[in-house]
Amino acid sequence: MNSIFLYFKKFHEISTDSQNAISLISTTISVKKNTILQPIGHACKTIYFIKKGLARIYYFKDDLEITESFAFENSIIARAESLFSKNPSRKAIQVLENTELIAIDAIALFKLYDSYPEIERLFRLIFENAYIDTINRIENIQFHTADERYTFLITESSDIIKRVSLKLIASYLGITPVSLSRIRAKN
Amino acid sequence: MNSIFLYFKKFHEISTDSQNAISLISTTISVKKNTILQPIGHACKTIYFIKKGLARIYYFKDDLEITESFAFENSIIARAESLFSKNPSRKAIQVLENTELIAIDAIALFKLYDSYPEIERLFRLIFENAYIDTINRIENIQFHTADERYTFLITESSDIIKRVSLKLIASYLGITPVSLSRIRAKN
DNA sequence: AACAATTCTTTACAAATGATAAGAAATTGA
DNA sequence: TCAATTTCTTATCATTTGTAAAGAATTGTT
Numbered sequence: 001m002n003s004i005f006l007y008f009k010k011f012h013e014i015s016t017d018s019q020n021a022i023s024l025i026s027t028t029i030s031v032k033k034n035t036i037l038q039p040i041g042h043a044c045k046t047i048y049f050i051k052k053g054l055a056r057i058y059y060f061k062d063d064l065e066i067t068e069s070f071a072f073e074n075s076i077i078a079r080a081e082s083l084f085s086k087n088p089s090r091k092a093i094q095v096l097e098n099t100e101l102i103a104i105d106a107i108a109l110f111k112l113y114d115s116y117p118e119i120e121r122l123f124r125l126i127f128e129n130a131y132i133d134t135i136n137r138i139e140n141i142q143f144h145t146a147d148e149r150y151t152f153l154i155t156e157s158s159d160i161i162k163r164v165s166l167k168l169i170a171s172y173l174g175i176t177p178v179s180l181s182r183i184r185a186k187n
Numbered sequence: 188m189n190s191i192f193l194y195f196k197k198f199h200e201i202s203t204d205s206q207n208a209i210s211l212i213s214t215t216i217s218v219k220k221n222t223i224l225q226p227i228g229h230a231c232k233t234i235y236f237i238k239k240g241l242a243r244i245y246y247f248k249d250d251l252e253i254t255e256s257f258a259f260e261n262s263i264i265a266r267a268e269s270l271f272s273k274n275p276s277r278k279a280i281q282v283l284e285n286t287e288l289i290a291i292d293a294i295a296l297f298k299l300y301d302s303y304p305e306i307e308r309l310f311r312l313i314f315e316n317a318y319i320d321t322i323n324r325i326e327n328i329q330f331h332t333a334d335e336r337y338t339f340l341i342t343e344s345s346d347i348i349k350r351v352s353l354k355l356i357a358s359y360l361g362i363t364p365v366s367l368s369r370i371r372a373k374n
Numbered sequence: 375a376a377c378a379a380t381t382c383t384t385t386a387c388a389a390a391t392g393a394t395a396a397g398a399a400a401t402t403g404a
Numbered sequence: 405t406c407a408a409t410t411t412c413t414t415a416t417c418a419t420t421t422g423t424a425a426a427g428a429a430t431t432g433t434t
Contacts, residue, residue: 068326080322081323084315084318085319131271131317131321138324138325
């Protein structure tokens with residue numbers, strides 16, 4: 001459980017009291033490669049912290065799988081649009097390796113906000129940061145070629161190639177696997 | 188000043204006390220069409236509420252202008268990625284009509300968070316909502332054709348065509364004006 | 375080890391989009 | 405109002421990406 005509080009510290013210091021409150025609504029779980037943590041169609045009620053392993057959020061466009069995002073060790077993954085809107089999510093969370101996670105009960109967490117303002121602040125700062133990432137991703141998609149986006153991805157997280165299939169990377173870049181193969185062949 | 192508190196009410200009810208505190212750090216301004224409210228290269232220190240008129244956030248890719256977002260009456264516009272990271276923004280805010288705004292001093296606002304938890308909560312909820320919009324926009328860009336994105340845009344906000352030049356709409360859709368003309372000719 | 379299934383690459387062709395240029399339409403400013 | 409500027413459309417050609425199919429490479433399973 002320690003790793004998550006180290007992660008939290010980067011955003012906002014919280015008291016041992018607050019840490020205990022969060023611990024009480026959190027559980028550590030281990031899941032096997034390819035497990036669907038959260039299926040499509042239900043409101044998101046869990047925030048995951050990845051201790052070890054790797055996960056993605058994906059959805060379907062017609063019968064094509066599209067990867068919205070990847071999340072690696074020491075990061076948080078949640079379907080924020082459903083978490084905040086309370087609407088059922090069209091997206092699923094899947095683990096791509098044998099993965100160890102801490103699952104935080106989001107409903108219980110939001111209740112903690114009333115009695116622990118520093119917890120509210122902590123998660124405000126965490127999600128503000130996630131918001132920044134999402135804004136930057138739009139900039140990245142909007143006026144960069146697939147080639148540029150691929151090059152950017154492998155410089156940003158160079159080991160993604162080793163850990164994620166090119167099929168999933170293509171769907172993340174918004175292109176077909178065939179198109180990604182062509183790009184890779186050129187470079 | 189009333190319109191902004193009506194807007195706030197949709198997210199979170201706050202006391203008259205909190206409203207007054209916000210009023211004290213806000214000013215109403217009127218600016219002429221095409222005015223640059225916030226230039227590129229400075230950290231974002233102002234959150235705007237649009238009472239009347241229309242604005243956009245844009246940036247440059249090489250010497251090409253790209254519109255990241257539009258904001259209409261009764262909505263908030265701010266360069267969130269700079270607001271939260273405190274880094275200088277590569278983006279500018281420009282008004283596209285003669286526009287009336289309420290400018291909120293963001294530095295002062297963030298200070299209010301300590302003494303008025305309900306103000307912190309209010310803006311948390313406002314930006315959570317903006318975050319949802321941004322996530323949905325990625326989904327919209329990532330696997331929809333330019334044609335689909337255009338059709339979606341005009342059904343979502345039908346008067347945008349009357350108020351914004353096609354050149355800017357094209358840059359928002361991530362295509363060239365020439366390509367947008369072709370799409371419009373087909374439909 | 376051997377087979378099956380999946381992933382990745384390559385090829386050929388089709389469709390969409392970009393770049394450039396030219397002209398029409400609309401807007402702006404003196 | 406008239407000229408100048410900007411915006412919008414159309415056309416042509418080049419480039420990129422998609423689709424479909426086939427085979428190679430890899431992975432998983434028994």
